[in-house]
Amino acid sequence: METTEHLLFLCKWTKRVWQDPIFEQIRPNNSINRTDQWLLTAFRRDQNLPARELISLILWNIWKARNNRIFRAKEPQPADLLLIAKEQQYTLSTGRSTKGERALNQNSPTHWRPPEGQNLKLNVDASWRPGDFLCSVAGIARDAAGRVLDGFAATTRVSSAAEAETQAILHGISFLHELKPNHVRDLGSPSGSYFIESAFSLR
Known part of the structure; x- marks a missing residue:
């Protein structure tokens, strides 16, 4: 098994x-x-x-x-x-x-671009199959050097592709509220700026 x-x-x-x-x-x-x-x-x-x-x-x-x-x-x-x-x-x-x-990556038109300065970027994604009531959402946070600082994964109930993508972003926002106290001080960023990028895959 x-x-x-x-x-x-x-x-x-x-x-x-x-x-x-x-x-x-x-x-x-x-x-x-x-x-x-x-x-x-x-x-x-x-x-x-x-x-x-x-x-x-x-x-x-x-x-x-x-x-x-x-x-x-x-x-x-x-x-x-x-x-x-x-x-x-x-x-x-x-x-x-x-x-x-x-x-x-020759078949992929999208390339990851790092955030500027001491900002962080959170990339989120969702996977949902039409007819299912559950979807998976996930995200990873990286700094300007591309280092992975943290991430999340969750399962949630949805009824459409748009709802799945929205849930990924909402989970990302909640995740950033928890991530902020853990990493902003280490990075020396007084503003604590974050960017969220969403890439949705319909399977």
């Missing part, structure tokens, strides 16, 4: 991703049974650990590879996944694409 832990860490091809030496200190073992507990360890501010955004991108690309295998019969390529994640991390931190990243 597929569990979150099996999908992200214990599947035979997923294990090959985590075998890279960069993950030596946080490499999940066969006894892992709580993804959230593992993330708490992986996201600690330790200079010897990989950057949090790289870990997030690894998990995101594992999820995409899983969907490509199920829905497109495309076999995952563990050796390429870490390279793709590093290219994406470079793009987020510099605003410039490497050759591999441009190829990865």
